[in-house]
Amino acid sequence: MNNSLTGFLNAANTGEFAVNETGGQAMLTAIRNMIDWIDENRVHLETSQRAPMLGSTNNAEVMKPYMVAVATDERAS
Numbered sequence: 001m002n003n004s005l006t007g008f009l010n011a012a013n014t015g016e017f018a019v020n021e022t023g024g025q026a027m028l029t030a031i032r033n034m035i036d037w038i039d040e041n042r043v044h045l046e047t048s049q050r051a052p053m054l055g056s057t058n059n060a061e062v063m064k065p066y067m068v069a070v071a072t073d074e075r076a077s
Contacts, residue, residue, distance in 0.1 A: 048072060
C-alpha cells in the first residue's frame with residue numbers, strides 16, 4: 001500500500017491530476033464516514049481477535065487459534 005500512496009503523492013505533486021472542491025469534500029466525507037464506522041465497530045473488531053471460549057479440551061485448544069486466524073485474516077475466509 002505504501003508504494004500506491006507514494007505513486008499517488010508523486011502524481012499529485014507533478015500535476016498529473018487535481019482535486020476540486022467538490023471532489024475534495026466527497027473524499028473528506030468518505031474518510032469521516034469510515035472513521036465513524038471504525039469507531040462504531042471497534043468492539044466487534046477487537047472481539048474477533050480474541051480466542052473464543054470453547055473450553056479447555058485438547059480439541060478446543062487446537063481450534064482457538066485457528067478460529068482467530070480465520071476471523072482476522074485478510075481474505076476473511
